Amino acid sequence: MPIARHWPKAVLGSLMGLLLLPIFATLVYSLSSHWGATILPDGFSLNWYLQLWAEPRFLAALGRSLLVCGGSLLLTYLVVVPAAFVIFYRYPQLDKPMGLLILLPFAMPPVVASVGLLSLYAGGALPLVGTPWILLGCYFSLALPLLYRALANRLSRLALHDLMAAAQLLGASAPKAFWLVILPSLRKSLFSALFLSFSFLMGEFVFANLLVGTRFETLQIYLYNMRATSGHYTSALVISYFLITLLLTWLASRFNR
Amino acid sequence: MSFVTLRGLSKQLPDRPLFDNLHLSIQEGELITLLGPSGCGKSTLLRALAGLTPIDGGQILMAGEEITHRAPQQRQIGMVFQHYALFPNMTVAGNVGFGLKMQGVPEPERRERVMQMLELVELAGKANAMPGELSGGQQQRVALARALAVRPRLLLLDEPLSALDARIRRHLRSQIRELVHKLGVTTVFVTHDQEEALLLSDRIVLMQDGQIVQTGTAEEIYARPVNRFAARFIGHYNLLDAETARRLLGHQGQGYLAIRPECIQLQPQAQGQARVLGHQLLGNVVRYQVQWQDQRLDVDTLNQGVQGLLPPGTLVALQFQTDQFREVA
Numbered sequence: 001m002p003i004a005r006h007w008p009k010a011v012l013g014s015l016m017g018l019l020l021l022p023i024f025a026t027l028v029y030s031l032s033s034h035w036g037a038t039i040l041p042d043g044f045s046l047n048w049y050l051q052l053w054a055e056p057r058f059l060a061a062l063g064r065s066l067l068v069c070g071g072s073l074l075l076t077y078l079v080v081v082p083a084a085f086v087i088f089y090r091y092p093q094l095d096k097p098m099g100l101l102i103l104l105p106f107a108m109p110p111v112v113a114s115v116g117l118l119s120l121y122a123g124g125a126l127p128l129v130g131t132p133w134i135l136l137g138c139y140f141s142l143a144l145p146l147l148y149r150a151l152a153n154r155l156s157r158l159a160l161h162d163l164m165a166a167a168q169l170l171g172a173s174a175p176k177a178f179w180l181v182i183l184p185s186l187r188k189s190l191f192s193a194l195f196l197s198f199s200f201l202m203g204e205f206v207f208a209n210l211l212v213g214t215r216f217e218t219l220q221i222y223l224y225n226m227r228a229t230s231g232h233y234t235s236a237l238v239i240s241y242f243l244i245t246l247l248l249t250w251l252a253s254r255f256n257r
Numbered sequence: 258m259s260f261v262t263l264r265g266l267s268k269q270l271p272d273r274p275l276f277d278n279l280h281l282s283i284q285e286g287e288l289i290t291l292l293g294p295s296g297c298g299k300s301t302l303l304r305a306l307a308g309l310t311p312i313d314g315g316q317i318l319m320a321g322e323e324i325t326h327r328a329p330q331q332r333q334i335g336m337v338f339q340h341y342a343l344f345p346n347m348t349v350a351g352n353v354g355f356g357l358k359m360q361g362v363p364e365p366e367r368r369e370r371v372m373q374m375l376e377l378v379e380l381a382g383k384a385n386a387m388p389g390e391l392s393g394g395q396q397q398r399v400a401l402a403r404a405l406a407v408r409p410r411l412l413l414l415d416e417p418l419s420a421l422d423a424r425i426r427r428h429l430r431s432q433i434r435e436l437v438h439k440l441g442v443t444t445v446f447v448t449h450d451q452e453e454a455l456l457l458s459d460r461i462v463l464m465q466d467g468q469i470v471q472t473g474t475a476e477e478i479y480a481r482p483v484n485r486f487a488a489r490f491i492g493h494y495n496l497l498d499a500e501t502a503r504r505l506l507g508h509q510g511q512g513y514l515a516i517r518p519e520c521i522q523l524q525p526q527a528q529g530q531a532r533v534l535g536h537q538l539l540g541n542v543v544r545y546q547v548q549w550q551d552q553r554l555d556v557d558t559l560n561q562g563v564q565g566l567l568p569p570g571t572l573v574a575l576q577f578q579t580d581q582f583r584e585v586a
Contacts, residue, residue, distance in 0.1 A: 162342035165309050166400075168329040169336050170407060171359030180355075184346035 023242070030235035048236035058237070061222035062244070068132050068218060069201045072139030073194065079140075080147045081190070085182060088155040089164070095152060102145035110206035113138075117211060130215045138207045143197035150193040154186055195249045202245050260285035260443050261306070261411060266315035268301060268467075275301055276467035279315070288437055288444045292454040293464035294490070299447045302464075303413050306445065307334050319410060330359075332411075335404030335442075339416040341396040343388035349375070349399050350384040356407035374402040377436065394425035401433065405440065412437060412444040418453065430457060451491045455479065463487055484586045488515040495521075495554045496585075505552060506577065512584045518544060518557035520581040529572035536566065549575065 030048055032041030052058055087094045105113075117138070121128040128134035160182070167177035205220040214221065219241055226234050259282035266279040275298045283289050291299040304310040306317060308329040317325045324332055335356075343352050354371045362370070375381045378398040388396055397417055404412060414433070418426045434457050437444045448454055454461050455475040463471045463478060463486075471483045479492055488494035494515040497505070502514040523531070523545065531549040543566065545556045556575070567573065 158345075159338075159340055159342055162338045162340060163344065165304075165307070165329070166336065166338065166342040166403075167344070167355070168309075169307060169332075169334055170356035170403070171330045172355075173330060176359075181344045181346065185344070187346070 026235045027239050030232060030239050032232065048230070048232045049240070052233060052236045052240060057217070058222060061217045061219050064132070064216060065202060065219040068135050068139065069198060072136045072201065073143060073197060075136060076140050076143040076147055076197070077190070080144055081151065081183075081186070084148055084151040084155060085178065088152070089160050098148060098152070102148050105141045105145055111210070114207060114210040129211055130213075132212065132216045134211050135208060135216070138211065139201050139204065142204070143201065146197045146200070147193040150189040151186060154189040158182070158185060191252060194252060199245050199249060202241070259283055260320060262318040264316040264318065266302070266305065266317070267313050268298070268305065268310070269313045274467065279467070279469060281462065281469065283443060283445065285443055286441045288434065288446065288457065288459045290446045290448060290454040290458035290461045291464055292448055292451060292461050292490075295449055297464045298467040299464050300415055303415055303445060303447050306411070307336055307413055308332050333407070333409050334411045334413060335407060335409030336413040337397070337400045337404050337415065337417045339419050341388070341393075341400045343396055343399055343403070345388055348384065349380065349386050349388065349391070352388065352399055353403045353406050355403065360407065370406060374406045378402045378432070393421050394429055397421065397429060398432070401436070405436070405442065409442065412442045414444065414446045416447055416449070418448070433457070455491070463490065481583065482515060482585055485513055485515075488583075488585050492517055493555065497552060501552055505549060508582065510584045512586050515583045515585045516554075516577065517581060518555040520578040521554065521556045522576040523547065523556050523558065523573040524576070525567060525571050526574040527572060529574040531573050531575050533567050533569055533571045533573060535569050547573065547575070
């Protein structure tokens with residue numbers, strides 16, 4: 001009996017352990033001054049972190065990552081939230097085609113998409129390759145499905161027409177009704193999509209590397225370029241990146257409450 | 258002089274006209290019910306009154322002013338929806354106070370009026386609850402308070418009780434009637450439930466296929482249906498065509514003969530002319546299905562207990578209150 005009772009916990013625990021092990025190992029590695037031929041590190045220090053956070057190139061890359069992520073998320077929200085509302089309020093028949101459309105960014109492997117984008121935007125009227133602007137577009141298409149799906153799930157369960165009608169009969173104009181009633185009702189979906197797309201975009205590497213590369217060095221590109229330097233240094237970088245993402249999503253969820 | 262007048266209203270659906278040249282007057286302070294089967298246009302008519310559905314022709318007048326093309330927010334009309342439509346992001350007090358906030362009523366007065374309304378619907382203790390934490394009946398009372406808080410000139414209720422279970426429905430029905438009479442607000446109530454209409458309304462407007470079939474008090478409509486539809490819909494009448502009425506009852510007439518189930522008495526008798534097919538228990542009333550030659554009839558009797566029920570196959574004699582016969586088109 002006790003075995004049967006503890007079985008699920010044991011499975012869950014080992015799975016958690018398995019998933020956390022690499023992160024834990026990276027953390028330990030980033031904190032050890034030297035860890036070569038021995039089982040345990042020779043000693044611990046915060047040197048790698050101090051070095052990393054004093055590196056202007058790292059700080060610039062972090063800034064660029066935040067900028068391009070924030071920018072594309074802002075663009076996504078500005079376009080998709082009103083679009084999803086209009087689809088469900090006025091053109092519900094468009095939800096089905098949208099459902100297919102948002103699969104495209106995931107159906108097409110980023111490497112393949114990059115090749116197409118490279119030939120489209122290398123020259124011609126819109127020479128965007130090598131500039132952050134192309135990332136803005138790419139990341140928009142990556143965040144769009146996450147946001148649209150989250151919004152669609154909520155909007156389909158919201159009695160949109162009744163709520164709008166009720167608010168309007170109580171004296172609110174249509175934009176006011178949207179702003180005061182519909183938008184706040186979507187808050188949970190907006191934030192859950194925000195967490196997901198933010199951490200996803202912060203870790204994006206393929207598009208950033210193939211379309212822009214070192215000309216606009218984001219965090220992931222910087223990490224890639226530093227791969228030949230000390231493993232302790234890159235570990236500290238990975239842990240820092242991890243903590244920053246964690247901190248920002250935590251702050252957002254605090255704000256959400 | 259009526260308070261609300263609908264003059265020659267028409268509304269076209271993509272494939273057919275929903276209503277055409279519809280006229281209706283509503284008196285001030287009156288509780289009027291639009292009654293009819295689903296799809297008869299009653300909800301659309303209500304939404305047209307609210308300005309939520311554009312109409313294709315005709316005029317809507319309220320208190321002498323034409324409001325046909327006025328935006329919903331400028332009509333001073335309150336509305337309660339079938340599925341409550343409470344704002345999920347606001348507390349109960351926030352919902353009730355929303356309209357006052359839109360009107361720019363300052364905070365202290367707003368709070369006072371919100372509490373007054375909540376006391377009126379007996380939900381003062383729930384002011385800070387979120388709508389999702391309330392039962393269906395409570396949510397609908399909040400919706401009612403929200404609609405009434407702005408002191409609308411006209412209150413519209415779109416099947417407000419349909420989503421509730423029977424016991425709460427009965428309770429809220431009488432509460433609504435009390436409340437609107439107390440506040441004296443002119444009210445239009447939409448329902449497909451004839452019992453609700455009979456109990457609630459000062460006046461019933463019976464609708465079918467976008468047409469007003471009959472208008473009158475509950476007593477008038479129940480006792481004097483104008484046609485077969487009205488007879489079936491409101492009173493569960495037995496309808497005999499002219500030929501059958503002549504053959505079975507010796508009744509000389511042109512149209513259909515409508516006989517209410519409670520205007521027939523049945524007596525078990527060995528030489529009875531009719532045979533019991535079965536029965537339904539409606540509480541204090543038992544409704545028998547009876548076969549009389551080729552005609553089936555429904556007969557209502559008072560429920561005298563289980564031992565008094567007539568089993569299927571029993572032969573019965575039928576007696577008719579002929580003064581209650583009514584001929585309909």
